[in-house]
């Protein structure tokens with residue numbers, strides 16, 4: 001008789017623990033953190049976006065020591081086929097526009113441009129992305145995109 005209520009309390013406690021773990025896992029799945037340094041490197045070559053995400057958030061941290069004007073970084077999402085064209089229009093837009101052409105509709109999402117010790121993030125609608133398309137992320141600061149590039153896929 002006395003064992004019964006005790007057992008129920010354990011079951012409730014375990015349920016609360018597993019619910020907490022599940023919601024933490026869901027939150028982590030719809031975001032990614034990426035670092036960029038003074039050596040023109042992103043620390044990730046690839047980002048997977050789960051197909052269940054409505055929105056996805058990317059946080060970019062600049063871990064280098066150089067200022068934005070010398071070693072600026074951003075995170076820009078485009079279709080793979082648009083990467084070279086967007087790198088070009090970004091270069092033309094230049095520093096006055098933080099290396100993003102506001103009229104280039106091929107830019108799907110982008111963070112701000114940051115320098116040493118700074119952080120920036122962007123949240124975009126993951127639902128608009130097509131699992132059948134290869135996406136690329138790049139830094140559009142002048143001359144960075146050949147080295148600072150990676151791929152993004154939507155996981156069905």
Ligand code: CO
Nearest residue numbers: 072073139144
């Ligand atoms: Co850069």
